[in-house]
Each structure stands twice: as C-alpha cells, then as structure tokens.
Amino acid sequence: xxxxxxxxxxxxxxxxxxxxxxxxxxxxxxxxxQAEGMNISEITKTLNRSVGELFRMLVVLEQRGYVSxxxxxxRYRLTLKMFGLAHRFPPIKRxxxxxxPVLQRLSYAIEQSCHxxxxxxxxxxxxxxxxxxxxxxxxxxxxxxxxxxNTCSGHLLLAFADQSTRSQMLSRIPAHHPNENxxxxxxxxxxxxxxxxESIHSAQAQGIQDIGYPIFDYQDQAVAALIVxxxxxxxxxxxxSAADAHQLIQQAAQEISIALGFDAS
Numbered sequence: 001x002x003x004x005x006x007x008x009x010x011x012x013x014x015x016x017x018x019x020x021x022x023x024x025x026x027x028x029x030x031x032x033x034q035a036e037g038m039n040i041s042e043i044t045k046t047l048n049r050s051v052g053e054l055f056r057m058l059v060v061l062e063q064r065g066y067v068s069x070x071x072x073x074x075r076y077r078l079t080l081k082m083f084g085l086a087h088r089f090p091p092i093k094r095x096x097x098x099x100x101p102v103l104q105r106l107s108y109a110i111e112q113s114c115h116x117x118x119x120x121x122x123x124x125x126x127x128x129x130x131x132x133x134x135x136x137x138x139x140x141x142x143x144x145x146x147x148x149x150n151t152c153s154g155h156l157l158l159a160f161a162d163q164s165t166r167s168q169m170l171s172r173i174p175a176h177h178p179n180e181n182x183x184x185x186x187x188x189x190x191x192x193x194x195x196x197x198e199s200i201h202s203a204q205a206q207g208i209q210d211i212g213y214p215i216f217d218y219q220d221q222a223v224a225a226l227i228v229x230x231x232x233x234x235x236x237x238x239x240x241s242a243a244d245a246h247q248l249i250q251q252a253a254q255e256i257s258i259a260l261g262f263d264a265s
Contacts (some may be wrong), residue, residue, distance in 0.1 A: 003139025024057050037077030096128050097169045098259040103130035104254040113139035114228045116144050117153035122172030124153045138229050147177040150203040152210035153225040159192035160214045160222035214254035226253045
C-alpha cells in the first residue's frame with residue numbers, strides 16, 4: 001500500500017505525455033506574448049512544428065474562441081476567453097467585484113492609478129487595475145507579473161505570509177526573476193509587519209514611490225496587496241500629499257478586507 005507522503009513527493013510522481021494538449025498549450029503560451037498576433041508560418045517556425053501538426057489545433061482553438069484571425073489578415077491572436085475563465089475562479093471573482101468600486105473611488109480621490117496583486121506560483125499577478133482620472137497617468141497593465149523580491153506588492157505578500165508559506169513562495173520564484181543573495185528577507189519582513197504597509201522606490205520606473213497595504217480575508221489571511229504607484233506633480237496641480245494618500249490607501253485596503261469578511265476590530 002502506497003503511503004500518502006509518497007504520493008505527494010514530486011520526484012516519485014509519474015510523468016505523462018499528452019502530445020495534442022501540449023501542442024495546443026504551446027500555441028496559447030506563444031500567442032500570449034504576441035500583441036500583433038502571428039500567422040501559421042511564424043507559429044510553426046517558432047515552435048519548430050510542421051503546418052500539419054498545428055493547423056487543426058489552430059482551427060479547434062478558433063472554433064472554441066481561444067484564438068481569432070484578425071479581420072482581413074492571416075494572423076492569429078489570443079482572445080479574452082482565457083482572461084474571462086480566470087476571472088470566473090471564485091476567489092478572483094469575489095475580489096474583483098468587491099474591490100472595483102473601492103479602487104475607482106480611491107483613484108479619483110488621490111488622482112493616482114492603483115491595482116491589486118495576488119500571489120500565484122512564485123510571483124505576483126495584477127488582477128484588478130484602475131487608472132487615474134488625471135490626464136497624466138502612470139499605471140500597471142492588468143495581468144502583469146510582479147516579482148516578489150524587489151516590488152512593493154512582493155514584499156507585502158511575503159511579509160504577511162506565515163513562515164512556512166513564505167519559504168514555499170521563495171522556493172518557487174522563477175529563474176528569470178530577481179532573487180538577490182544579499183537581500184535580507186527577515187529584515188524586510190520585520191519592517192513591513194512593524195509598519196503595517198510597504199513604501200519603496202519603484203525598481204522599474206524612476207520617480208515612482210510604490211505605496212502598498214495588505215488585503216485580508218475572513219480567515220485573516222493576506223490575499224492581495226493594494227498598490228499605488230505614486231508620483232509627484234511638478235506643477236502642484238494635485239492637492240493630495242503622500243501622507244494623505246497613505247491614509248486613503250489604508251482606508252481603501254481596510255474597506256476591501258471588511259467586505260471579504262475580515263474582522264478589523
């Protein structure tokens with residue numbers, strides 16, 4: 001009789017092959033990085049497959065609504081069907097429906113863009129995004145990845161996780177993401193937990209101060225990070241200071257948390 005621990009050990013799991021499925025997934029993953037789409041010749045060349053291998057795959061994916069041919073073109077591109085499926089997943093759907101009006105009010109109050117980031121498979125993912133109503137907008141794309149080690153959202157997700165979960169998160173960081181050996185995780189965690197928030201200069205854009213607060217659910221678990229990429233207006237046309245923005249961001253994070261069942265008392 002096989003022990004439960006043996007079933008869970010990745011090294012002892014059987015490896016299965018499903019060539020047709022793998023070809024379809026290869027196509028979807030490739031097109032996900034091609035905003036302008038690709039024709040079948042480009043797809044087959046990139047994937048090192050023959051037209052015969054992939055033609056039927058593309059036809060079926062088109063019939064099912066996962067890819068589409070651009071009007072008057074032979075280029076295939078990804079549709080929003082996968083995006084829609086992902087947002088039907090209950091936790092994300094609940095988080096989206098609860099947070100959307102709160103983020104809209106926040107962005108109008110501070111005249112800055114804001115977004116929510118959740119953790120999945122070694123990195124953060126932007127699942128809700130709200131642009132600023134201002135004519136000058138700096139925002140993060142919906143669906144963008146957020147590395148854990150050098151981002152405001154990553155610090156929050158790591159800091160508010162328990163030790164076991166944090167260790168697992170760190171072990172799953174993709175090889176191409178920053179994973180600095182000199183970075184003191186424990187120091188960062190103590191700082192963020194002591195403050196209750198994170199505020200750091202953006203590692204991706206100059207002049208941006210990322211301000212973030214955690215979002216909690218009914219189990220008191222940090223399920224997301226509310227982030228504002230805050231920047232100063234040189235012409236003083238915006239009245240909200242960084243200090244005032246902090247207070248409003250914290251209030252918005254608490255409002256979303258309470259709506260998810262968090263007991264803030």
